[in-house]
Amino acid sequence: MSGRARGPEPQTIFDVSAPGRRASSVAQPAGSPAEGLIPPGLRRASPPRLPEVSELDLVRHYTRLSQRNWAIDVGVYPLGSCTMKYNPKVHEDVAGLPGFRNIHPWQPADQVQGALQLLWEMEQYLAELTGMARVTFQPAAGAQGELTGLLIMRAHHTATEGHPRSVVLIPDSAHGTNPASVALGGYKVRQIPSDERGLVDLAALEAALDPSVAGLMLTNPNTLGLFETDIERIAAALHRSGGLLYFDGANFNAILGKVRPGDMGFDIVHMNTHKTFTTPHGGGGPGSGPVAVSARLAQYLPSPVVGYDEAANRWFWDTDRPQSIGRLHGFHGNFGVVVRAYTYLRSLGGEGLVRIAERAVLNANYLRALVREAYPEAHPGTCMHEFVCTAKPLRAKGVRAMDVAKRLIDLGFHPPTVYFPLVVEEAMMVEPTETESRESLDALAAALLQIAGEASSDPELLHEAPVTAPVGRLDEARAARRLHVRWEPGSPWLDE
Amino acid sequence: MDYTPHTEADIEAMLAAAGFTGIEDLFAPIPGSVRLGRDLALPHGMPEAEVLALMEGLARKNRPTGELVCFAGGGAYDHYVPSPVAHLAFRAEFATSYTPYQPELSQGVLGVLFEFQSMICELTGMGVANASLYDGASALVEAINLATGATGRSRIVLSGALNPNYAAVARTNGGARGFSFSTTAAGDGVTGDLGDLAGAACVVVAQPNFFGCLEDLAAIAEATHAAGALLVVVFDPTTAGVLEAPGALGADVVVGEGQGLGVGLLYGGPYLGYFATRPEHVRRVPGRIVGATVDVRGKGGFVLTLQAREQHIRREKATSNVCTNQTLLAIAATVYLSWLGPQGLVELGESCLAGAHQAADLLASVPGCRLAFAAPFFKEFALQVPGDAERVAAGLAERGYLVGPGLGVASAELASHLLVAVTERRTPEQIEGLAKALAEVVA
Numbered sequence: 001m002s003g004r005a006r007g008p009e010p011q012t013i014f015d016v017s018a019p020g021r022r023a024s025s026v027a028q029p030a031g032s033p034a035e036g037l038i039p040p041g042l043r044r045a046s047p048p049r050l051p052e053v054s055e056l057d058l059v060r061h062y063t064r065l066s067q068r069n070w071a072i073d074v075g076v077y078p079l080g081s082c083t084m085k086y087n088p089k090v091h092e093d094v095a096g097l098p099g100f101r102n103i104h105p106w107q108p109a110d111q112v113q114g115a116l117q118l119l120w121e122m123e124q125y126l127a128e129l130t131g132m133a134r135v136t137f138q139p140a141a142g143a144q145g146e147l148t149g150l151l152i153m154r155a156h157h158t159a160t161e162g163h164p165r166s167v168v169l170i171p172d173s174a175h176g177t178n179p180a181s182v183a184l185g186g187y188k189v190r191q192i193p194s195d196e197r198g199l200v201d202l203a204a205l206e207a208a209l210d211p212s213v214a215g216l217m218l219t220n221p222n223t224l225g226l227f228e229t230d231i232e233r234i235a236a237a238l239h240r241s242g243g244l245l246y247f248d249g250a251n252f253n254a255i256l257g258k259v260r261p262g263d264m265g266f267d268i269v270h271m272n273t274h275k276t277f278t279t280p281h282g283g284g285g286p287g288s289g290p291v292a293v294s295a296r297l298a299q300y301l302p303s304p305v306v307g308y309d310e311a312a313n314r315w316f317w318d319t320d321r322p323q324s325i326g327r328l329h330g331f332h333g334n335f336g337v338v339v340r341a342y343t344y345l346r347s348l349g350g351e352g353l354v355r356i357a358e359r360a361v362l363n364a365n366y367l368r369a370l371v372r373e374a375y376p377e378a379h380p381g382t383c384m385h386e387f388v389c390t391a392k393p394l395r396a397k398g399v400r401a402m403d404v405a406k407r408l409i410d411l412g413f414h415p416p417t418v419y420f421p422l423v424v425e426e427a428m429m430v431e432p433t434e435t436e437s438r439e440s441l442d443a444l445a446a447a448l449l450q451i452a453g454e455a456s457s458d459p460e461l462l463h464e465a466p467v468t469a470p471v472g473r474l475d476e477a478r479a480a481r482r483l484h485v486r487w488e489p490g491s492p493w494l495d496e
Numbered sequence: 497m498d499y500t501p502h503t504e505a506d507i508e509a510m511l512a513a514a515g516f517t518g519i520e521d522l523f524a525p526i527p528g529s530v531r532l533g534r535d536l537a538l539p540h541g542m543p544e545a546e547v548l549a550l551m552e553g554l555a556r557k558n559r560p561t562g563e564l565v566c567f568a569g570g571g572a573y574d575h576y577v578p579s580p581v582a583h584l585a586f587r588a589e590f591a592t593s594y595t596p597y598q599p600e601l602s603q604g605v606l607g608v609l610f611e612f613q614s615m616i617c618e619l620t621g622m623g624v625a626n627a628s629l630y631d632g633a634s635a636l637v638e639a640i641n642l643a644t645g646a647t648g649r650s651r652i653v654l655s656g657a658l659n660p661n662y663a664a665v666a667r668t669n670g671g672a673r674g675f676s677f678s679t680t681a682a683g684d685g686v687t688g689d690l691g692d693l694a695g696a697a698c699v700v701v702a703q704p705n706f707f708g709c710l711e712d713l714a715a716i717a718e719a720t721h722a723a724g725a726l727l728v729v730v731f732d733p734t735t736a737g738v739l740e741a742p743g744a745l746g747a748d749v750v751v752g753e754g755q756g757l758g759v760g761l762l763y764g765g766p767y768l769g770y771f772a773t774r775p776e777h778v779r780r781v782p783g784r785i786v787g788a789t790v791d792v793r794g795k796g797g798f799v800l801t802l803q804a805r806e807q808h809i810r811r812e813k814a815t816s817n818v819c820t821n822q823t824l825l826a827i828a829a830t831v832y833l834s835w836l837g838p839q840g841l842v843e844l845g846e847s848c849l850a851g852a853h854q855a856a857d858l859l860a861s862v863p864g865c866r867l868a869f870a871a872p873f874f875k876e877f878a879l880q881v882p883g884d885a886e887r888v889a890a891g892l893a894e895r896g897y898l899v900g901p902g903l904g905v906a907s908a909e910l911a912s913h914l915l916v917a918v919t920e921r922r923t924p925e926q927i928e929g930l931a932k933a934l935a936e937v938v939a
Contacts, residue, residue, distance in 0.1 A: 099555025282824030489884025
């Protein structure tokens with residue numbers, strides 16, 4: 001990655017700005033019409049201090065910045081719980097078709113039948129994949145999907161019991177979005193410990209269940225990469241106490257076509273299209289977080305949902321949803337992302353989706369076996385699409401998981417997720433995904449084993465890493481202490 | 497096709513190395529009683545060329561702008577997206593990367609986000625901005641959450657001239673947390689009497705508002721602050737070359753939709769929520785913030801900072817549950833704003849303003865039609881038409897023009913009103929064409 005961009009170190013676009021230079025051309029009306037049309041107090045005296053650059057300045061600056069970034073297209077990206085698999089190029093061509101790209105969200109249904117048909121069919125496909133009845137596409141990402149699910153829980157309990165209940169259960173290995181969503185959903189968090197198997201502690205779960213519990217949020221496979229084998233008993237216990245079971249779809253890639261959340265007893269499911277259905281992560285978004293629910297909860301879905309008039313063969317927005325929780329998105333959700341996910345489903349088909357689950361799980365188990373000796377797994381047994389191991393054996397040599405991660409950068413790999421889940425010391429959470437070849441996994445394993453050796457022979461090398469990246473380890477404490485979060489005119493981009 | 501690289505030989509060797517005899521062994525932890533045990537009832541996969549043809553067929557069933565001349569608004573606008581935006585923002589190094597949790601490998605994304613935050617501060621007149629949120633509506637939700645946290649109050653006053661979808665999203669989210677909402681009148685097309693603001697956490701107004709009209713922000717700010725509440729302004733950033741920054745008029749939180757900044761229409765998403773506020777509220781800001789720092793060798797670089805606010809550290813005590821944001825669209829907006837420059841931003845605003853006023857003059861002179869409101873407006877205005885607005889819009893669509901939405905979406909009383917928006921892309925000839933078509937439709 002480093003060394004490709006020649007020339008001075010890129011700083012900010014503001015630093016290459018020169019007064020009077022420009023890249024844009026905008027059609028101009030005669031005169032300055034704002035004079036009489038805008039009340040004087042609302043008129044801006046001098047424009048915002050945006051950079052002034054030529055088009056070539058612009059192209060070079062952002063091209064160079066892009067070269068200071070890792071990406072799936074650059075190399076292996078085994079970031080646990082993120083499913084960084086290959087993003088097919090054809091998806092971008094499809095999403096760029098004028099018929100998808102240039103339609104306005106307020107256009108009446110008769111002008112956007114193709115878009116509505118796509119959403120309707122996608123809903124049928126996701127319902128089949130999850131074993132659920134209906135789907136909303138409004139949530140813009142997984143966390144908004146979680147909140148949607150929690151609001152549906154509230155609506156269900158309020159309708160059936162007159163109040164929403166007050167507590168949501170979460171395993172101690174859960175993603176941080178789960179408890180944060182619970183709080184925003186107006187519930188209190190009650191944490192359920194994992195047992196020695198790395199699975200939900202059934203006895204603790206039973207003990208935590210009471211009439212205040214609205215539901216349990218669960219990732220299955222869980223964040224340790226393990227399948228919750230007691231899932232039927234978990235579901236039965238929840239349902240006996242009137243609670244609902246929520247499926248966090250972060251790890252859905254592992255089980256596509258093998259087992260469906262609905263058949264395990266889940267009532268509400270969110271999916272991350274940017275994980276399971278390989279829409280590009282875009283440096284941290286956009287995503288899309290469709291939520292699927294069982295038939296008894298369908299009435300609460302955000303409004304509107306897509307409707308289909310079979311007699312007229314016509315799709316429409318169904319706004320007649322008196323029990324809906326309301327609206328979550330300004331329009332219809334991240335449609336352009338759903339277009340890519342739909343394209344992926346149609347490319348793979350049912351048989352292809354099963355194959356990705358099989359190969360994702362194969363890759364994870366293979367890699368785990370290759371590195372096991374140096375990095376013991378947190379829990380024994382077969383893992384699903386990812387595994388959690390520990391760098392704890394290296395600690396005696398003064399080497400930590402973070403050092404392993406940073407050294408991997410020098411050896412040409414993006415590090416796995418480290419220090420998560422919180423329940424494992426010196427955790428390294430590795431998700432190779434199904435699109436990595438045996439050769440890349442062998443190379444990654446060799447690098448990890450080399451680092452374990454270096455921990456004994458040359459631990460300083462690990463502490464100093466990375467040395468080949470555009471920057472070395474950054475002082476995060478200073479960033480928080482001397483908060484510098486914007487460029488300002490006349491000051492250097494980084495104050496000294 | 498499935499994009500996996502495994503040969504049969506690979507699979508056999510890998511299974512053996514991992515201690516399995518067959519693929520099905522890998523799924524042994526899943527109890528048989530819950531296994532699907534049948535093929536998925538989904539269509540079969542197909543080669544890329546066939547998928548592309550299928551998708552082209554679906555796309556052809558829509559009527560995009562280009563086929564229709566777009567005068568539609570209501571929170572999404574047909575602004576021009578210059579060529580460098582897609583070429584740069586959608587470079588694979590940006591598009592196929594993830595959240596910059598390893599800053600040494602993410603200086604590209606982090607660097608652009610630092611610039612994005614800086615530009616949002618410039619446009620809004622605020623001191624601190626985050627690295628983006630889902631969309632304008634979700635940014636409003638987060639602004640309300642900040643205001644309730646900062647004031648310890650839970651009553652929210654929404655302008656009656658706010659986008660009805662934004663108001664709906666605010667209520668959906670706030671309801672679960674026990675917030676109460678009230679809505680002001682907006683009979684003249686602008687926010688009416690704010691009423692008794694005692695105990696209000698915030699007042700929310702849009703600039704320009706849903707009807708395209710301009711609000712007297714300074715006066716609203718004064719009344720809001722007198723009651724100890726915060727002023728939240730939903731601001732259209734494409735107007736920032738011409739309109740005074742809300743921060744200079746007393747706004748405490750400025751949020752909005754960055755769709756007009758190089759994103760495109762995309763049938764409503766993915767769009768780009770932005771969030772800016774005064775520096776004293778920085779620890780209440782939701783989502784990611786990029787900060788500048790130095791590395792071990794003293795070289796400058798960027799990191800995600802103040803992460804103790806965020807869900808992956810703070811869990812249920814986080815400022816927000818947001819994780820994924822809209823980085824790629826923030827990159828597009830940053831490239832767009834750099835392309836535009838200060839002079840371009842002024843010209844963009846003036847072009848929209850002039851076009852909208854030309855259109856308003858022509859359309860209001862069509863017999864039976866008139867401007868709904870007397871208040872100053874920017875790039876969009878409400879037109880009262882004879883009869884049902886949706887039927888008039890349908891007639892215009894038959895003649896190749898897209899307008900709307902009809903204001904029945906905001907209030908049943910406004911069912912004979914249409915929004916008409918004019919961006920810098922609309923030519924005087926197109927505006928005259930729309931007026932002629934309207935005259936035919938209402939004749």
